Amino acid sequence: MNKIDKQWYKTLKFLSKMSLDETFEFKKKYPKKFKKHVPEKIWNDLHKFGYISSINDMPHAVTPSGLQQLRDLEDIRRKDL
Secondary structure (H helix, E strand, O other): OOOOOOOHOOOHHHHHHOHHHHHHHHHOOOOOHHHHHOOHHHHHHHHOOOEOOOOOOOOOOHHHHHHEEEHHHHHHHHHHO
């Protein structure tokens, strides 16, 4: 797994565990921890590719295509081990 894949995997895995409201609440309460897990550049890249969404209509920050990307990255990670 290359460096970009590792960063995306870490971020998607972190965001997939929370709802959209919890994500924004965490970002507001703990901005340093949030930036550690979700760097702004990675957030922007994932948002641009449609893997995450910040629209209030969505229940979760990670979109279905983001979950598929996470599964693909987990598969790559398992094969590397």
